Amino acid sequence: MSSSYDVLVLGGAGVDTIVYVPELPLPYADSYKIRPGIETRAGQTGDFVALGTSSLGLRTHHIDLLGDDEAGDLVRAFHRDRGIELTEVRQPAGTKRAVNLVGPDGRRLSLYDDTRSQESDRLPEDLVRKLAAASRHAHVSITYPCAFALPLLHEAGLTVSTDLHDWDGENxxxxxxxxxxxxxxxxxxxxSDPVATMRRVLERGRAEAVVATAGADGSYLLTRAGGDPLHVPAVAPRGPVVDSNGAGDAYAAGFLFGRLSGEPPERCALYGAVAGAHACTVPATASEAVDRATLLAEVAALS
Incomplete structure (x- = not known):
């Protein structure tokens, strides 16, 4: 029986307030006048992975906890306007929020409001099982509800991906x-030692592939085939770099597109590099992902 969804995204829904600053780190001052200004928009890691996979033509469904608040309305509109299916579970503490400081070179500093996430948060097991049964693959955000959903995804026989973001390898x-x-x-x-951490993930877990992203230095891919990590150079963006926000999520979406299309890991990493480069050309206040035709054309040009 064919699946209804290619990718089930769990967690990572929320709202960011974008603040453009003259430099990072930001020196102390009583006040700053900033341009282009301050804007609040929907889009955190799960939202952007869902946007990326959906834009690449993968049938995508997103599930997370949302509040009955204005921030939640922004997230709901984000999915509705882009045709991304969303299952929301009510979160009494409210929708997750963050403030992103963005420098002139596109670098970002994120401040997350941790009061909107509780250790007791859970996604209903019956909902997770139902969606998992209709999906090919699950991408889980590193939020409390998703940790408890992992066994249900394994039970359903799904392959699973995750982004550990700025893990120190020890937490x-x-x-x-x-x-x-x-x-x-x-x-x-x-x-401190990316290669050692990548090897440890392969040795202790179920991972078939580990990718360490390194910004302008590209990324490194290690698989169970062994050997040293494969360096995948960064792809030159087609336009000016204006913001790195969402580049990692776009990379993950591109990689998953390749994987679910049956491509080998090194090809998947190239897809990820192209998608990540495109994301760096999109202002933080916008939400746009590379589409399938553009991705394949750029990959073909690089091959």
Missing amino acids: PYHEPFAYGSDVVFVSSTAL
Whole structure:
């Protein structure tokens, strides 16, 4: 029986307030006058992965906790306007929020409101099982509800991916995600020894592939085939770099598109690099992902 969805995205729905600053780190001052200004828009990691996979033609469904608030309305509109199916579970604490400081070079500093996430948060098991049974693959955000959903996804026989973001390789909170996923993405930013961490994820978990992203230095791919990590150079963006927000999510979406299309891991990493480069040309206040035709054309030009 064919699946209704190619990708089930769990968690990571929320709202960001974008603040453009003259430099990062931002020196202390009593006040700053900033341009282009301050804007609040829907879109956190789960939203952007769902946007990326959907834009690439993958049938995508997103499930997360949302509040009955204005922020939740923005998230609901984000999905509705882009035709991305959304299952929401009511969150009494409200919709997750963050403030992103964005410098002139596109670098970002994120401040997350941790009061909107509780250790007791759960996604209803019957809902997860129902959606998992209708899906080919699940991408889980590193939020409390998703950790408890992992066994249900394994039980359903789904392959699973996750993004550990700026994990330091030691924080035990990330381990259920790192060792319970078939494809693991992680930023190399906080890793003292990225290769050792990648090898440990492969040795201790179920991962078939681990990707360490390194910004302008590209990414590194390690699989169960062994050997040293494969360096995948960054792809030059087709336009000016204006913001790195969402580049990692776009990379993950591109990689998953390749994987679900039957491509080998190194080809998937190239898809991810192209998608991530495109995301860097999109202002933080906008929400746009590369489409399938553009991605395939750019990959063909690089091959």
